[in-house]
Amino acid sequence: MSTIKHTLLLLMPxxxxxxxxxxxxxxxxxxxxFSVACLGYFVVKKFNKAELWHIxxxxxxxxxxxxxxxILLLVGxxxxxxxxxxxxxxxxxxxxxxxxxxxxxxxxxxxxxxxxYALETTITSTGIATILxxxxxxxxxLFAKKQYDDAKNSHTIIDxxxxxxxxxxxxxxxxxxxxxxxxxxxxEILEEIAVKDTDESRETTKNQISLIxxxxxxxxEKNK
Numbered sequence: 001m002s003t004i005k006h007t008l009l010l011l012m013p014x015x016x017x018x019x020x021x022x023x024x025x026x027x028x029x030x031x032x033x034f035s036v037a038c039l040g041y042f043v044v045k046k047f048n049k050a051e052l053w054h055i056x057x058x059x060x061x062x063x064x065x066x067x068x069x070x071i072l073l074l075v076g077x078x079x080x081x082x083x084x085x086x087x088x089x090x091x092x093x094x095x096x097x098x099x100x101x102x103x104x105x106x107x108x109x110x111x112x113x114x115x116x117y118a119l120e121t122t123i124t125s126t127g128i129a130t131i132l133x134x135x136x137x138x139x140x141x142l143f144a145k146k147q148y149d150d151a152k153n154s155h156t157i158i159d160x161x162x163x164x165x166x167x168x169x170x171x172x173x174x175x176x177x178x179x180x181x182x183x184x185x186x187x188e189i190l191e192e193i194a195v196k197d198t199d200e201s202r203e204t205t206k207n208q209i210s211l212i213x214x215x216x217x218x219x220x221e222k223n224k
Contacts, residue, residue, distance in 0.1 A: 040066040102142060
């Protein structure tokens with residue numbers, strides 16, 4: 001899914017939550033809508049064959065739409081910036097950052113901040129300060145994700161190097177085994193045969209050389 005399409009899909013629940021909470025006739029059913037959104041989240045998670053206890057949604061899945069709508073409804077209907085559930089906003093930010101591309105996470109986070117600001121009936125310094133924690137936490141989570149990605153990439157490189165080292169070590173042991181258990185004994189046989197100069201010894205020498213060539217080809221093919 002493209003970044004633009006994914007961003008637009010995630011902006012839809014923000015807009016829907018604002019419309020819902022702005023309408024007195026719908027606002028009274030916020031708890032029911034929250035329950036339905038939570039149910040939809042788990043249904044989609046089950047449909048995506050994800051473990052129900054996994055917090056983070058799958059990338060570009062519809063799970064994030066349901067959880068966005070649910071958290072915004074919960075916080076917005078219980079006091080908005082003064083809600084006891086406002087810390088769930090930070091959980092939502094964390095999920096956004098870890099599940100989306102950076103541009104999408106930033107745009108949705110900013111729309112969430114505008115959502116809370118628009119719902120404030122009385123603008124107070126405390127409310128503004130609370131809402132402004134969203135971009136601060138967003139920057140922190142983005143930085144943490146960058147550190148996590150760097151550490152993950154470094155770990156991947158180390159694992160790849162270990163695999164290559166193990167592969168080279170295996171090839172070296174295989175070659176050493178080939179030399180000591182096959183090539184050296186055959187060369188000793190050829191050395192003994194070389195003393196004799198008969199048709200039978202020449203035929204035996206030819207067979208031994210062919211055998212060495214065939215086994216060498218097998219080793220080379222195996223170590224490619």
